[in-house]
Amino acid sequence: MANSPKKIAVVAFGGNALSPEMQKGSFEEQQANADAASEAILGIACSGYEVILVHGNGPQVGQLLAQNEESAAKIPMLPLDACVAATQGTIGFILTTALRQTCKRLGIDKDTVTVLTNVAVDPADQAFQNPTKPIGGFMSAERAQEMKENKGWKIIEDSGRGYRRVVPSPEPRRIMESKAIRELALAGYIVMACGGGGIPVAKVNDRFTGLEAVIDKDLASSLLAAEVGADLYIVLTGVPQVAINFGKPNMQLLEKITVSEAEKYMSEGHFPPGSMGPKISAALKFISCSAKEVLITTAEKLEAALEGQSGTYIVPDAK
Template identity: 45%
Template structure:
């Protein structure tokens, strides 16, 4: 949801979501039921900067409020983009953007060891008043200091059942943006917490709770790669769950990049999902019109059959 150079102006975000909507529209046109989730890193980062700059004029809002804000903004822009693309493709499907909460465990160890960077880099003297106010900041060397927050594991997507009902009514649903708004159970009821949920982990849980057949994780590369950056580098096609987990355990996927996506993709299949796919947004449509594993990295429980081949996913899947 930003320009190729990382810029996240309003125009950049509208353009990026317009491109995404075009690829999604082709899936809907082919007969698939589609639920969409998304990240929100640049958007939350922008809001945190606004918090800092305007703190002397208006009260700053908490990180969970920032997450809720971005779900509304991104959902609104994506709905508009989908409507334009549906018109262009002759598709008549309603859309809905759902504010979505994700339950986390208040006793998750992440709350004792915040390690997820958010916001912009600051000099130590700029960060110190915020540290004194109770925020956690970390020294990143020459780049400066940056705020770090907990990243607890998602337990359950609380509004998944509403998303499922909307899907059953024919809606294309946008939900669980940014991994969902983190909430914990308290004696008085649910309450938001200042944390960031990994969007890929949350997507795997969401897909299972929606009863999806396939989880697609769209990223900026066509497939997961082993031996990345070496002469032996090889893109992975159709692989079994066991093989993918072995490759992950061997350290083939970076902890801050492909690793969480592979973990989430494996978790969905292990929980009973038919298949997980990791590919680029541009290849999204080809995944479902090509032999299984010919495009992107496809993870299934058994992997490819002994005689090489496989059937493409059929329409009317979810």
């Protein structure tokens, strides 16, 4: 009997999964959180998929930027694209350690690899003219003025809490290492890729160079899933199922919805931009490219969701 073709699942989860707001964000805390999440990730592999993991890095890159700012008088600051690259490496190391340890404990023959991932963006993207993505910590008015004058940062006043830097968030156009990522996954590795949305790069004067920007992790993972030909795109988030009328007495949990239904709920305002909206948008982009399914759930409910007992599946419209 011929071997069944291998299936690929691209899994996206946020940086807050490793560094929740209620924690200090120490290395030890992040390692413990990765240890706890690793069994769920391996559950996907045990369900018959080759796994590509895309993590966020919001808290981690914020920490690194704060460290840069505090030591700026002694050590030159790293540009934002280098900070994204650095956190890809650190988080990849944390996840690799967790997954290898869990594989050993469970007797699973799997290894992991982290791919430092560059993501091409359009240098003419309107996001560069209108930076909106807040990053890093809060600053005093004096510090904000200093960084604006010395570094050319765009600064906003954030809801009376202080001043924050805002950066462009351009749309990802191409995952530069997608071919290598796919080949590694099909070779049996659990691959960490596109961390933090990837390092933003663009072709300037006939060479690729890094840009100071942050790419949305959900859009980058959706594009990666399409480019590697994923059979399933999984978005791990803070709720086990997507809902309409969220938090209201008439809240309704959704088990399976079509693209048309998701678009309808989006237009009705059920998926706000600051929460579920970007995840639904990323899901719809993937389905439009692939005609495959998307699963949205939590890490804790992932095993049940893969068995159809939890989570929300978004599926193509029936032809």
